Amino acid sequence: LSVKAVISFEPLRDSAGFPAVYTLSEILKRDLSTAALRDFEGAVGQIGHKDLASIVYTSGTTGVFKGVMQTHENHLAMLEGVILSGLLGDGQNIFLYLPLAHSFARLIAYAAIAGGGNLLLPTVVDHERSVFDAKVLLKDIQKLEPQFFPSVPRIFEKIMGNMVGAGHSPRKRLISYAIKSYQELKPRKANGEALGVKDQLRLALGEALVAKARRTIFGGRFRYAISGGAPISLEVLQFFHSIGIMIFQGYGLTETTPALTANTVQFN
Numbered sequence: 001l002s003v004k005a006v007i008s009f010e011p012l013r014d015s016a017g018f019p020a021v022y023t024l025s026e027i028l029k030r031d032l033s034t035a036a037l038r039d040f041e042g043a044v045g046q047i048g049h050k051d052l053a054s055i056v057y058t059s060g061t062t063g064v065f066k067g068v069m070q071t072h073e074n075h076l077a078m079l080e081g082v083i084l085s086g087l088l089g090d091g092q093n094i095f096l097y098l099p100l101a102h103s104f105a106r107l108i109a110y111a112a113i114a115g116g117g118n119l120l121l122p123t124v125v126d127h128e129r130s131v132f133d134a135k136v137l138l139k140d141i142q143k144l145e146p147q148f149f150p151s152v153p154r155i156f157e158k159i160m161g162n163m164v165g166a167g168h169s170p171r172k173r174l175i176s177y178a179i180k181s182y183q184e185l186k187p188r189k190a191n192g193e194a195l196g197v198k199d200q201l202r203l204a205l206g207e208a209l210v211a212k213a214r215r216t217i218f219g220g221r222f223r224y225a226i227s228g229g230a231p232i233s234l235e236v237l238q239f240f241h242s243i244g245i246m247i248f249q250g251y252g253l254t255e256t257t258p259a260l261t262a263n264t265v266q267f268n
Contacts, residue, residue: 005040010128049073056103058254070103074257075110082111085264087226087248088148091116095146097132103258104228104250108150120144138217145219153232156225156247159217160239175209182206183242210243218245226250226262 005020007027027040053075055067082088088111096112096119098105112119122132122140138159141149164176181202189195189203214222224246232249240247250262 004043047072049076054106056101056106056254068103068254070257075107078107078257078259079110079114082107082259083115085262087262087264088112088115088117091118092147092223093118093120093144093221094148094150095120095122095141095144096150097122097137097140098150098152098229102229103254104150104252107258117148120146142216142219145221147221147223149218149222149225151225151227152229153227153236154230156227156232156236156240160236163213164239175213178206178209179213179243180206182210186242214243214245224248224265228252 005022007022007024009024011023022040049072051072052069053072054070056070057065057067059065088094088108092112092115094108094112094117096105096108098108100106100109109119111117120140123136125131125133137155164179183206185195185199185203185206188199195203218225222245225240226248228250232247237247237249248263250259252259252261
């Protein structure tokens with residue numbers, strides 16, 4: 001590649017070796033010389049759909065690791081498909097902790113912008129390296145109350161483990177009992193089965209604690225989540241579905257920018 005200039009999101013310690021290095025703040029403030037700014041805006045105006053948008057390096061799941069060349073048209077076509085699917089694109093608040101070096105996270109970020117939504121980001125503890133604090137991730141989610149939460153399966157596994165995992169405290173046993181009661185009795189009631197007084201009390205307890213658990217984990221505005229990047233177990237999906245939290249699944253490759261298939265609200 002013939003690099004004419006570099007635009008950095010953050011200040012660089014050493015910019016030697018590049019013909020021109022600008023920070024994003026300089027671009028946004030238009031704090032450039034008139035000639036340089038005119039050149040920059042002119043170059044942006046000449047970009048076409050077939051032009052290279054980004055190179056994303058993969059770890060080699062389909063062979064030798066490589067830099068995948070993604071065009072602007074690749075991204076735009078993917079955005080159109082995502083918005084038409086109904087998963088994103090109606091001004092939702094999206095909590096995004098996934099690294100933007102990966103195509104999955106980048107697609108979510110673009111979809112939020114294209115759909116008029118808001119990106120909610122986790123607490124950053126190291127701004128120089130853009131590192132967030134995984135220990136307060138759930139607290140960030142609870143505080144920001146997203147409507148949509150894309151993630152890898154591991155986070156959903158941890159949430160489930162925190163709710164029903166091993167533990168002998170009275171609170172843990174009560175939550176496990178309430179969730180099991182809810183999972184057992186809710187379908188029976190939905191099928192028109194008459195419940196006895198004891199089962200009605202069990203179901204009422206289960207409904208109250210499950211509703212509180214949903215609000216505690218994701219906040220009161222949450223709609224659904226999507227899992228990608230690795231297989232998610234049926235046990236995890238069934239658990240969240242049983243307490244009224246929908247997790248959709250997506251599959252794709254960096255080479256497909258990046259989605260191939262996903263289940264949606266209409267086909268779940």
